[in-house]
Amino acid sequence: MFKKFTKEDIHSRSNIKSSVQRGLKSKFLEQFPKLEPAIDNVIPKKSQVILIKCEDKISLYYVENEVVLFQHFDDLVPSLRTVHKYPDCFPKVQVDRGAIKFVMSGANVMCPGLTSAGAKLPEESLPKDSVVTIYAEGKENALAIGKLTMSTDDIKSINKGIGIELLHYLGDGLWKLVE
Structure with missing residues (x-):
């Protein structure tokens, strides 16, 4: 975006x-x-x-x-x-290490990047269109914010296609606007 x-x-x-x-x-x-x-x-x-x-x-x-x-x-x-x-105030998901470079270049997050070994989805099910913060395996701070294109239960079961539509990420135009 x-x-x-x-x-x-x-x-x-x-x-x-x-x-x-x-x-x-x-x-x-x-x-x-x-x-x-x-x-x-x-x-x-x-x-x-x-x-x-x-x-x-x-x-x-x-x-x-x-x-x-x-x-x-x-x-x-x-x-x-x-x-x-305020990192604890927003729903979190975690992508595996392999997805970091793609997210940092503005790509949407694919389902396999959210269900693989290094990734984590929240315990409670989040509905489609929920806004989530995206963290990366082994990193402390969020690297992006996105909107779920399907519920977290569907991401786990279907495991294909785009799971999160990226809205804002480190280094994009909005991030640089304030620098």
Whole structure:
């Protein structure tokens, strides 16, 4: 999604009202309930949230000099910087070592990369279209964020095709936007 993203893809910037900010926080919490203890650190009450509208109906929410989350249609997705600060607040999957170079180049994650020996899927079943953070075997921090194209149960049983559609990864346009 952000593979070729640059500052030229930004159309407008505007400050959002505090009422809109409260709605954004509650919707984000609805999607990621484990974020409850940290939500006031992610989007502080007295801070100004800036909405940045971009190409392809992507909206970035910018707080205190960094993008904390983005929205694509109805999905609110944390940025990798937010995930690195609060790693336990988001659902995790782990890919095997062989998938790292492909994920880092922006490729979607295939099912075999999620079911092989070094990979891990969560214990509880996650439904299709869930936003997940992607970790790699032997690595401490998340390397990408994606959206499941099928439930985790289906990934285990079918084990073919694309398992996760990649949304944001280390080194993509959104990651470089703040550097």
